[in-house]
Amino acid sequence: MxxxxxxxxxxxxxxxxxxxxxxxxxxxxxxxxxxxxxxxAALICVRGFSMRDAPADIAVVLGNALNRNGTPSPILASRLNVALRCYRERRCPVLFVSGSIDGPGLNEALGMRAWLMDRGVADRDIVIDDQGDNTLASARNATAYMRAHGMTRVMLITQYYHLARTRLAFERARAPIVTGDYPRQFRAMDLYSSWREVPAYAVYWIRLTLDADAQPVTFRPIRFLMNLLLDAK
Structure with a gap:
């Protein structure tokens, strides 16, 4: 036992x-x-911080959410302030505002144009891209515009943690000279956003390495429901 x-x-x-x-x-x-x-995440942020800021033929402002009244949210307004300063200093003669439609009356590109025009930017110096559903779509649309107008130098304007992935998308879209700038504002939310950029960057790198001409993939629930309602009429 x-x-x-x-x-x-x-x-x-x-x-x-x-x-x-x-x-x-x-x-x-x-x-x-x-x-x-x-x-x-730290390396992605460092890559954004270290991007060269130089005069460009065109500055691309990446979209972000609008307030309910159609005005830019604080994050988007901070990007627009960077673009406005670049324009006033005559380092960016053309501003390419790229965003999507977030819902009825919430067109990011139009909201950005209105904000810029209210502060003295000429309408002729603003290019509207409301098909920029995501970073890759914005890169494809902006580089197509650049090629059509003989432009070679582009400045990317977005948050510092987003610059690395945006630069990757533009370089794979064959933009010749890519520089960047970002708002000098830091928020607690940046910690989460930087963390989220890791898988986002990895997905972009894998997709664009396997196929440099990979098409943008996005899903906008609100736009999807709007299309359903319009198709039903």
């Missing part, structure tokens, strides 16, 4: 030891994965 009891105790202890080793391995793996993610 004592031998049987001892054997069961050893077997139970072995299982406990194995469970502890497994839990330790899982914990270490999670820590390593989290550290790699943090390092990747």
């Amino acid at each position: 004592s031998c049987g009891f001892s054997s069961r105790s050893v077997s139970r202890q072995a299982r406990l030891d194995m469970a502890r080793r497994t839990m330790r391995l899982v914990f270490i793996s999670c820590v390593v994965f989290a550290l790699c993610w943090v390092v990747a």
